[in-house]
Amino acid sequence: MKIVALLSRSGLRGVGPLLGLLATWVLFAVWAGGRFTMWSNQELMLLQTAVVGTAAVGATWIIVSGGIDLSVGANIALSAMVGSLVIQDGHGFWSAALATVLTSCVVGWLIGALVIGALLRVLLAGAAGGLVALLAVGLGALWSMLLGTGIGVAVWLLTSRLRQALPLSPFIVTLGLWGALRGIAKGLGDNQMIYFEANDTLNALMEPGGLLPPGVWVLLVVAIIASLLLRRSVFGRHVVALGSSRETARLCGVNLPKTELRVYILGCACAGIAAVMQMSYLQIGDPTTAQGLELKAIAAAVIGGASLAGGEGAIFGTLLGALIMTVVDNGCTKVELNNWVQEVVTGVIIVAAVALDRWRRSK
Amino acid sequence: MIAAASRLCVRALRKRFGPTVALDGVNLDVKRGEVHALVGENGAGKSTLLKALAGVHMADAGSMEIDGLMHMPVDPAEAAEAGLAIIHQELALAPHLTIAENLFLGREPRRGWLVDRVALREQSLKALARVGREHLDPDRLVAALSPADKQLVEIARALTQEVRVLVLDEPTSSLTQADVGPLLQRLRELASTGVAVVYVSHVFEELFAVADRYTVMRDGETVATGAMHDIDHDGLVAAMVGRNVEQLYHRTPCDPGEVALELHGMTGQELPVAASLTLHRGEVLGVAGLVGAGRTELLRCIFGLEDVVSGKVSVANYDGWCSPRERWQQGVGLLSEDRKHEGLSLTQSLADNLWLPCLSRRSNRGFLSGASLEQDARAWLERVGVKFRDAGQAIQELSGGNQQKVALARLLAADCDVLLLDEPTRGVDVGAKAEIYKMIDKLAHQQNKAVLVVSSYLPELLGLADRIAVVARGDVLPARPVAEVDEHSLLTQMTVGRLAEGVA
Numbered sequence: 001m002k003i004v005a006l007l008s009r010s011g012l013r014g015v016g017p018l019l020g021l022l023a024t025w026v027l028f029a030v031w032a033g034g035r036f037t038m039w040s041n042q043e044l045m046l047l048q049t050a051v052v053g054t055a056a057v058g059a060t061w062i063i064v065s066g067g068i069d070l071s072v073g074a075n076i077a078l079s080a081m082v083g084s085l086v087i088q089d090g091h092g093f094w095s096a097a098l099a100t101v102l103t104s105c106v107v108g109w110l111i112g113a114l115v116i117g118a119l120l121r122v123l124l125a126g127a128a129g130g131l132v133a134l135l136a137v138g139l140g141a142l143w144s145m146l147l148g149t150g151i152g153v154a155v156w157l158l159t160s161r162l163r164q165a166l167p168l169s170p171f172i173v174t175l176g177l178w179g180a181l182r183g184i185a186k187g188l189g190d191n192q193m194i195y196f197e198a199n200d201t202l203n204a205l206m207e208p209g210g211l212l213p214p215g216v217w218v219l220l221v222v223a224i225i226a227s228l229l230l231r232r233s234v235f236g237r238h239v240v241a242l243g244s245s246r247e248t249a250r251l252c253g254v255n256l257p258k259t260e261l262r263v264y265i266l267g268c269a270c271a272g273i274a275a276v277m278q279m280s281y282l283q284i285g286d287p288t289t290a291q292g293l294e295l296k297a298i299a300a301a302v303i304g305g306a307s308l309a310g311g312e313g314a315i316f317g318t319l320l321g322a323l324i325m326t327v328v329d330n331g332c333t334k335v336e337l338n339n340w341v342q343e344v345v346t347g348v349i350i351v352a353a354v355a356l357d358r359w360r361r362s363k
Numbered sequence: 364m365i366a367a368a369s370r371l372c373v374r375a376l377r378k379r380f381g382p383t384v385a386l387d388g389v390n391l392d393v394k395r396g397e398v399h400a401l402v403g404e405n406g407a408g409k410s411t412l413l414k415a416l417a418g419v420h421m422a423d424a425g426s427m428e429i430d431g432l433m434h435m436p437v438d439p440a441e442a443a444e445a446g447l448a449i450i451h452q453e454l455a456l457a458p459h460l461t462i463a464e465n466l467f468l469g470r471e472p473r474r475g476w477l478v479d480r481v482a483l484r485e486q487s488l489k490a491l492a493r494v495g496r497e498h499l500d501p502d503r504l505v506a507a508l509s510p511a512d513k514q515l516v517e518i519a520r521a522l523t524q525e526v527r528v529l530v531l532d533e534p535t536s537s538l539t540q541a542d543v544g545p546l547l548q549r550l551r552e553l554a555s556t557g558v559a560v561v562y563v564s565h566v567f568e569e570l571f572a573v574a575d576r577y578t579v580m581r582d583g584e585t586v587a588t589g590a591m592h593d594i595d596h597d598g599l600v601a602a603m604v605g606r607n608v609e610q611l612y613h614r615t616p617c618d619p620g621e622v623a624l625e626l627h628g629m630t631g632q633e634l635p636v637a638a639s640l641t642l643h644r645g646e647v648l649g650v651a652g653l654v655g656a657g658r659t660e661l662l663r664c665i666f667g668l669e670d671v672v673s674g675k676v677s678v679a680n681y682d683g684w685c686s687p688r689e690r691w692q693q694g695v696g697l698l699s700e701d702r703k704h705e706g707l708s709l710t711q712s713l714a715d716n717l718w719l720p721c722l723s724r725r726s727n728r729g730f731l732s733g734a735s736l737e738q739d740a741r742a743w744l745e746r747v748g749v750k751f752r753d754a755g756q757a758i759q760e761l762s763g764g765n766q767q768k769v770a771l772a773r774l775l776a777a778d779c780d781v782l783l784l785d786e787p788t789r790g791v792d793v794g795a796k797a798e799i800y801k802m803i804d805k806l807a808h809q810q811n812k813a814v815l816v817v818s819s820y821l822p823e824l825l826g827l828a829d830r831i832a833v834v835a836r837g838d839v840l841p842a843r844p845v846a847e848v849d850e851h852s853l854l855t856q857m858t859v860g861r862l863a864e865g866v867a
Contacts, residue, residue, distance in 0.1 A: 232732075233730050234730075245708035248704075248708040253687040
């Protein structure tokens with residue numbers, strides 16, 4: 001207990017989640033033995049965390065700003081579909097990854113722009129970009145995507161003088177997109193999956209091997225950059241201030257629309273990186289993938305100490321939260337518990353983690 | 364003093380929070396039918412005492428009695444059952460419900476499973492009559508009421524139950540002076556029916572007007588108690604701070620310098636209407652007016668927090684409407700009247716709050732050094748006399764007075780030349796008030812800054828400002844030198860408006 005007190009005094013956030021992770025890991029290590037503790041299983045668990053963890057890093061940013069994104073899962077499916085189309089057209093890994101992440105960023109822009117109330121500008125930029133993308137469809141998915149985005153961005157910037165007057169709640173906006181994006185994803189593949197030829201770089205991303213699989217490195221790098229930005233950059237501090245007290249941020253001259261728009265683009269960029277990994281994992285473009293992932297991402301952030309009221313949250317706490325959920329999933333499988341038990345246990349952990357956190361703070 | 368005659372009797376009450384001793388032997392006797400003033404600086408333990416009475420906190424030692432019966436509530440419901448009602452500074456009304464629904468929330472008269480609307484209305488009218496607001500329609504939404512009426516509705520709600528002890532915690536902080544008088548009148552009438560009224564306030568004029576006796580708390584202890592007519596203003600202050608506060612207001616003589624801020628017919632979306640005024644460097648300009656007259660809107664329009672529909676705003680060389688961001692860059696800073704929701708971001712640290720307007724300036728290519736921010740914050744906080752542990756602690760841990768000093772330090776750290784201060788001493792204790800007054804005087808008269816102070820408290824403006832302008836219904840009347848005005852003439856202007864010009 002002394003160590004805990006010392007750690008929490010030294011300002012290290014996420015002590016609770018860290019202990020939680022250790023406790024669950026030790027529990028399953030004792031229960032399941034070598035099947036659980038062997039290195040290949042650790043590697044597997046890290047890989048299993050990569051997709052949801054990366055998406056959860058983005059979700060943490062959005063939650064800290066006082067927002068929410070319920071469309072992460074659908075966004076990943078849509079972006080992975082676009083990426084699959086690009087590979088199917090014969091492009092390489094990097095082009096596909098670019099198209100995937102760009103798609104997610106466009107979705108992030110859409111969410112952010114609707115949240116800050118720029119409905120008219122969204123309609124203009126969306127119509128222009130969409131039209132160009134449709135006209136350019138003959139050039140292949142990649143060019144259609146790039147041209148459409150380019151024109152959309154141009155129109156968006158040109159209309160910056162239009163008044164933004166109809167702010168919407170992020171819950172509502174992303175609840176709508178939760179369905180709409182999934183629909184577009186299905187439409188892109190004509191309600192079918194997209195099959196593409198194996199791509200070595202894409203395969204390697206989620207293959208075990210080396211010190212750690214490449215996908216896990218991606219997660220770590222994303223998390224480190226995100227954490228550094230959140231804690232140390234002007235933008236990051238503005239995001240925390242915005243989530244902590246919108247009125248104070250406004251009084252102190254924080255450009256709220258700009259900050260909010262950027263948060264959603266950045267958060268969704270993380271979802272885009274997660275989508276690349278999901279593509280590598282599935283080796284197929286599946287419009288029905290990542291169902292419910294948005295809730296897992298939010299749960300990871302919350303277990304890691306983020307407050308849905310905004311202003312609080314730590315990237316590494318979120319990673320620990322995501323790992324706890326993976327350990328429970330994996331461990332339950334190893335001790336041959338039924339799937340339904342895992343679901344119940346995960347649910348209990350989410351509520352217990354938040355209750356513990358509140359209790360610790362009330363003291 | 365005979366304890367048996369007391370309605371409320373608190374003896375040697377103690378309460379610790381970890382290492383902090385909040386209450387260290389508090390005694391309080393409130394008799395049937397009296398209004399009892401409870402005073403003390405912020406942090407003296409008044410709020411803890413009220414929370415112990417209300418069942419929010421359990422005391423560690425000591426006793427509380429109401430009418431001779433042990434009073435040790437474990438939750439607010441039990442305290443209410445014992446006949447104790449507390450009206451908090453922040454109103455606890457549901458704005459989307461009607462007056463009647465608020466009055467009987469949780470205790471609605473029923474007919475089977477349904478609310479008996481006829482009985483509800485009847486009982487509501489009776490309850491409103493008890494506070495002299497029988498003309499209010501019980502079916503109106505609370506959101507539509509004035510602050511004064513909300514306050515009275517809340518008191519009426521407390522009175523719908525059998526109340527033996529009514530505690531009011533700064534009930535007038537959101538009211539204008541015109542509304543205070545009738546409220547105090549109601550309290551006297553209530554007391555005459557046998558209710559023991561405990562009145563917590565920083566505004567001594569109110570205490571002298573309404574209270575029979577007083578109790579002073581300092582550092583968690585009761586340090587003085589007695590009859591109100593045996594003590595004067597200075598005596599109370601001395602008891603509160605434990606020393607004699609040197610003269611509360613300071614005004615170093617100083618000639619105003621160049622024009623720092625000029626308004627020409629500035630009109631906001633609703634208020635103000637065609638406001639014109641001039642603020643010079645080296646000058647404190649006071650703005651008086653009733654709540655709702657447009658004082659706050661005046662500042663918010665200048666600062667870009669609200670839209671300006673027409674007219675001209677010039678700050679130094681900048682003309683026209685500017686966003687808050689641009690205003691900070693131009694050296695204009697605003698201190699919000701609403702410290703909790705707008706002025707400060709309570710869950711964030713002192714350093715975060717202090718530097719928020721100037722993070723970009725403090726950054727190196729967009730990145731910040733937490734250590735240097737905290738270190739520099741420490742210097743600023745010490746300069747304005749904030750009592751704090753470390754610059755990284757959450758600001759909600761500080762008392763109201765210290766929080767306000769942080770909010771003020773923000774304007775200094777941002778190096779503002781034009782300071783727009785909206786109710787700079789609201790909810791701040793006497794000691795901190797004196798320090799804030801001193802700071803304002805120094806900023807304007809020694810450091811040659813331009814200061815605009817909005818306040819509901821006229822003695823404060825008269826003591827602090829060089830010139831005072833009155834806002835009445837959005838109309839800014841010409842500012843007059845403080846030597847030419849007094850409380851009476853200001854009040855006349857505030858209530859009558861431009862017509863009063865000749866009168867004063």
